[in-house]
Amino acid sequence: MKEFIVALVAAAFGLAGTVVGAALSARAAKKGASLSAQAALQQVRDQGAVDQSHWLRQQRLQAYEGFLAAWDECLRLVDSVGLPGDYGSSGTNPLKEAAGRMTERARRIDILGPAEVALAAEELADSMRRDVDIATKLKQLTESMVPAATERITNETAPAMTAATEAMQETSRQMQELMAGANDSGRMLHEDPRVEALFESFAQAQELAEAAIDRANEDGDEMSAFLDQATVVVDELKRNQEARAGIRDRFTIAARRTLDSATPSA
Incomplete structure (x- = not known):
């Protein structure tokens, strides 16, 4: 009987050991499966982050390149069309249109970021638009003043100066003739009946000259x-263009730093 009980207890302990071992094995397997699943999920996440980083870097690169292409187009137009406010044969302002493209592409950079690059792009676009606005103001100022002044000088001031000069020359010629005639005849100059008319002509010529000089002075004041x-x-335009060089450097440095830092490791 005693031996039976001992055997029964031993069998019970053996069964318990088997059950416990199986439970431990199952728990270990479950933990291993969980760790494997977590590792796989992390790998997917890591790959997703790498893919997203690649995508964002490529989008930024394309946006930066497109913006700089619009910038180069603006510089080419500034060098080729004269004043930034000049209009083409079609009546459109090519630089204004190119500056508009810069603004559109700067908005895309604002979406893709980062803020440092977006701010520099916006400032560059604003600077180019100011070029157009300032030069247009100069063009309008020139068109409002120069043609009228030129027409007045050509049609009024210059003819008046010519008439005054010719009148003075004619009066001088007549005076020389009177003096020569008086010397030949032996008469006093004031005895010649033509002297009074000559002095009147001289006074009229002097009035013409003074009026022409006054007109010329008015033209000079207006041109001044x-x-x-x-x-x-023009000084405002130069300052705007000089400041733009520093903004371009900030954009280039910030863009390069962004693209370098966004390059994911293998």
Whole structure:
């Protein structure tokens, strides 16, 4: 009986050991499967992050290249069309249109980021638009003042100066003839009946000359006022263009740093 009980207890312990071992094995298998699943999920996440980084870098690269292409087009137009506000034969302003493309592409950079690159792109686009606005202001100033002044000088001031000069020359010639005649005849110059008319002609010529000089001075004052205003506008245009070089450097440095930092490791 005692031996039977011992055998029964031993069998019970053996069964318990088997059950416990099986439970431990099952738990280990479950944990291993969980770890494998987590590793696989992390791998998927890592690959997704790499793919997203590749995609974002490619999108940024295309956006930056497109923006710089519009920038180069603007610079080419500035060098080739004269004033940035000049219009083509079709009546359109090619630089204004190119600056508009810069603005559109700067908006795409604003979406893709980062903020440092987007800000520099926006400032470059704004600078080019200011070029157009400032130069257009200079063009409008020139068109509003120079043609009218030129027409007045050509049609009024220059003919008046010519008439005054011719009148003075004719009066001088007549005076020389009177003096020569008086010397030949031995008469006093004031005795010649033509002297009074000659002095009247001289006075009229002098009036013409003074009026022409006054007109020329008015034209000169107006042209001086135009030049003063134009100089202010030109200086503003130069300052805007000089400042743009620094903005371009900031954009280039920020774009390169962004693309380098966005390159994922293998």
